[in-house]
Amino acid sequence: MNINREKIKLVFLISLTIVITITSIILATDLNTEYYFFLLIILPLIYLSLKQNQRLNRTKLITNLRKKWGCAESRLRNFSELHAHFKKTQSGNDKKYVIDDRTWNDLDMDLVYAQIDRTLTIPGELSLYSILRRPLINEEQLERRNRLVNLFSQDQEIKEKYQVTLSKLGKKEDIYHIDILWEEQPPRNKYAFLYSFLLLLIPVCILFGILNYSLAWFGLGAVILCNMFIHYRTKEKIYEHLSCIRYLGKLIRCAVDLTDIRHPVLEDYRIKIEQALKKVSYVRNKTGWLGREADFIHEYLNIIFLIEVRAFYSILSALEKYKQQLKQIATTIGFMDAMISVASYRAGLESFVEPKFLSSGYLLKVEEVVHPLLNEPVPNSISVESVGVLITGSNMSGKTTFLKTIGVNAVLAQTIYTCLAKEYQASSFHIMTLIGRKDNIIEGKSYYLDEIHALLRIINALEKDIPCLCLLDEIFRGTNSLERISSSAEVLLYLAKNNCLVFAATHDLELSELLVSLYKNYHFKEEVSEKDGISFNFKLLDGPSTTKNAVTLLRHVGYPNEIADGADLRIQKTISDE
Numbered sequence: 286m287n288i289n290r291e292k293i294k295l296v297f298l299i300s301l302t303i304v305i306t307i308t309s310i311i312l313a314t315d316l317n318t319e320y321y322f323f324l325l326i327i328l329p330l331i332y333l334s335l336k337q338n339q340r341l342n343r344t345k346l347i348t349n350l351r352k353k354w355g356c357a358e359s360r361l362r363n364f365s366e367l368h369a370h371f372k373k374t375q376s377g378n379d380k381k382y383v384i385d386d387r388t389w390n391d392l393d394m395d396l397v398y399a400q401i402d403r404t405l406t407i408p409g410e411l412s413l414y415s416i417l418r419r420p421l422i423n424e425e426q427l428e429r430r431n432r433l434v435n436l437f438s439q440d441q442e443i444k445e446k447y448q449v450t451l452s453k454l455g456k457k458e459d460i461y462h463i464d465i466l467w468e469e470q471p472p473r474n475k476y477a478f479l480y481s482f483l484l485l486l487i488p489v490c491i492l493f494g495i496l497n498y499s500l501a502w503f504g505l506g507a508v509i510l511c512n513m514f515i516h517y518r519t520k521e522k523i524y525e526h527l528s529c530i531r532y533l534g535k536l537i538r539c540a541v542d543l544t545d546i547r548h549p550v551l552e553d554y555r556i557k558i559e560q561a562l563k564k565v566s567y568v569r570n571k572t573g574w575l576g577r578e579a580d581f582i583h584e585y586l587n588i589i590f591l592i593e594v595r596a597f598y599s600i601l602s603a604l605e606k607y608k609q610q611l612k613q614i615a616t617t618i619g620f621m622d623a624m625i626s627v628a629s630y631r632a633g634l635e636s637f638v639e640p641k642f643l644s645s646g647y648l649l650k651v652e653e654v655v656h657p658l659l660n661e662p663v664p665n666s667i668s669v670e671s672v673g674v675l676i677t678g679s680n681m682s683g684k685t686t687f688l689k690t691i692g693v694n695a696v697l698a699q700t701i702y703t704c705l706a707k708e709y710q711a712s713s714f715h716i717m718t719l720i721g722r723k724d725n726i727i728e729g730k731s732y733y734l735d736e737i738h739a740l741l742r743i744i745n746a747l748e749k750d751i752p753c754l755c756l757l758d759e760i761f762r763g764t765n766s767l768e769r770i771s772s773s774a775e776v777l778l779y780l781a782k783n784n785c786l787v788f789a790a791t792h793d794l795e796l797s798e799l800l801v802s803l804y805k806n807y808h809f810k811e812e813v814s815e816k817d818g819i820s821f822n823f824k825l826l827d828g829p830s831t832t833k834n835a836v837t838l839l840r841h842v843g844y845p846n847e848i849a850d851g852a853d854l855r856i857q858k859t860i861s862d863e
Contacts, residue, residue: 291337294341299334302330302331306327350452351445353403354632356629357403357630362399367414370414384696384716385742387717387719388718390721392689397696400658401626401627401630402626403626404622404626405452405622406451406456406622407454407532407619408454408622409619409622410456413622413623417696417701420695420699420714420716427699427702434631434703447546447621451618453542454535454539454618463529463532463615466604466615467612480591483508483511483591486508487590490504490505509588513588516588516594520594530597533568536618537565537611540618543621554617558617560613561610561617568600568607627701627703634705637704638709639703640702641710641711642712643710647752648669648711648786649670649691649710650668651694651710653666653707653708654666654690654706655706657697662705663822665687665690665824667691667807672803673781673785673787673800673805674786674788676789676790676807677791677797677830679810679811680838683821684758685720688757691788692716694709695714698711699714713751714754715746716754717742717743717746718755718756719739720756720758733763740757740760740776743785744776744780747780751784752785754785756787758789760777760789777789778803781800782803794829794830808827808830808831819837819841836849
């Protein structure tokens with residue numbers, strides 16, 4: 286698309302219109318008024334200019350969309366609103382395999398979401414967040430999503446038609462307008478029926494005024510003053526809802542345009558939208574009067590005829606009546622926008638793979654898997670079946686990052702059918718973690734108490750049908766070593782025996798021997814040199830760790846030798862005593 290060519294066409298049409306207009310006026314003034322008829326020629330030219338301006342704007346939009354394709358959008362996102370909307374839209378059946386708040390935060394999923402999110406609309410933002418919070422167990426549903434993503438990845442014409450239409454709907458700052466469909470509606474005004482009566486009084490007063498009833502003009506003034514009071518008083522109460530309801534009108538008009546875009550893969554979604562649209566035409570027509578950034582003429586009309594006030598109250602009953610259809614339109618449009626966003630995310634990746642899922646047992650096999658948030662990630666591979674994974678290693682060697690890498694890729698596999706690896710083959714999991722924790726001063730929970738409650742939630746979530754992928758980082762770290770090792774061993778054995786694939790990172794090397802029957806040992810290691818100090822290659826290796834680096838790190842960051850040397854002596858004494 287050539288923007289300059291479209292600009293030249295527009296400039297030509299405008300210039301031609303100006304030349305013909307000026308020429309016609311000069312000739313008509315100096316020679317003959319019949320030359321004014323040449324002004325009729327400018328009508329089609331004005332029409333063509335307007336059409337050309339639309340083409341130019343569309344060309345600019347598509348050029349900008351192509352430029353952004355495959356690129357992450359660096360902008361602020363209102364995660365508190367996204368989270369609140371997600372909670373509102375959860376039903377009882379939805380809650381079973383959702384990513385709970387603890388797991389979501391442990392895996393830094395807000396940051397992952399921000400990297401994937403290239404949505405163009407508010408419903409798209411909300412839908413993508415909801416998708417990532419709800420991993421699917423049903424592979425057929427995932428494959429349907431994948432067909433959509435592949436369509437938007439491969440068919441540029443279809444993708445850009447959707448993007449242009451969705452861009453018209455757009456976003457407005459971080460106001461989540463469609464929440465009104467999931468919230469309690471504003472109260473209705475029981476006196477709203479009188480507004481039509483006040484409207485009827487206006488022509489009646491004018492008619493009697495024309496017939497020389499002077500009091501009628503005073504009556505007209507009184508009606509207008511009354512309407513002015515009602516307008517401003519009511520608008521103050523309903524102001525926050527006006528833009529929300531008007532956005533629903535834009536949503537419906539967007540849905541109408543999307544139904545004109547046809548493709549076999551899109552047909553089921555198009556039919557859903559069409560069926561919902563049949564019921565909501567009244568809402569579409571009424572919302573056109575609401576929440577406009579009005580000029581002074583429109584504002585005067587609103588005051589005199591109570592246009593916005595009457596339209597608002599008349600639409601409330603329609604919103605209640607057609608709420609399910611409006612939800613269907615919003616969620617379908619949001620879903621399509623989210624799938625385009627996923628296609629753009631894939632386009633920006635150096636490599637990715639579509640996952641393969643097993644129907645029974647539990648297995649996880651990944652080859653050269655990486656974390657999506659790292660600029661220069663180190664790939665790792667692992668294959669485990671029917672046993673847990675115990676990871677040991679020094680501080681900062683990569684244990685926690687590896688746990689998060691497995692967790693994030695499992696979430697992406699079961700939500701957007703995308704993994705950052707050369708191969709991903711696994712069961713469908715209920716994904717739960719215990720990685721980060723802290724004292725909760727407000728609730729009066731200690732570090733240890735918070736931890737055992739978080740671990741109990743995983744134990745209570747275990748079930749026979751769906752295996753749990755459980756990622757644990759140094760459990761029971763908030764208590765003494767004797768109880769920590771004993772409790773950790775029993776919990777890890779219990780999880781492994783109850784349909785749970787466990788990835789556990791620990792510093793307690795004793796667990797390597799205690800859990801050998803149900804866990805396979807891996808480790809990360811460091812390199813220590815006088816020149817470079819400590820360095821890590823972040824590669825996962827077989828077997829338990831054989832190195833320690835806590836005291837070496839003290840020396841490396843500049844602790845006094847007295848402290849480091851004393852620590853070394855205590856370690857040697859402990860070993861010799863044993």
